Amino acid sequence: SQQGEEDPQALSIQEGENATMNCSYKTSINNLQWYRQNSGRGLVHLILIRSNEREKHSGRLRVTLDTSKKSSSLLITASRAADTASYFCATDGAQGGSEKLVFGKGTKLTVNP
């Protein structure tokens, strides 16, 4: 299957530090997306990176994609307590289509004030 695997499973840092989460997947993709899930809430889309892109930025978020290694990383700079959440990567497969988006198991990030 093309399921993504996030690493680490859990990460605890102090406010102001950077947080890096990694995602590996198994098959070719069209795009990779990152989502955040706050406790008791639905997932919220953060950023999408296409297979022909290597890096993308959005505010304090930086996503990289290495299709040769089938991996992606999400970097959150200058973390805040409000960044505490679970972060998931999702891949769509080379055939494309959000209909078949497959999520990893997530990284639980705790940012301590």
Add this chain to the structure above:
Amino acid sequence: DTAVSQTPKYLVTQMGNDKSIKCEQNLGHDTMYWYKQDSKKFLKIMFSYNNKELIINETVPNRFSPKSPDKAHLNLHINSLELGDSAVYFCASSQANSYSPLHFGNGTRLTVT
């Protein structure tokens, strides 16, 4: 003016009962989904509908039956509930193209006793 809303938020019921979860989106999206998130936070797609037509039906017991009366609504009916059905069920929607992110509801926590 919630974009994707699902009801109820919590559902506690006994084994063998039949229950329904409702979902509505006001984003004008063509595609709607049901995902199941287990106790380990693993998110797995169950169904996907595009313009009221079923396009994905993953390996889900036929006790689960989705119904889409129009493209803004996708309800989930579950017959003969079992203990293993306890999970959080998320409704989501998106435009039907490869680069469209998913918009999630806040989930329905189903507890079967």
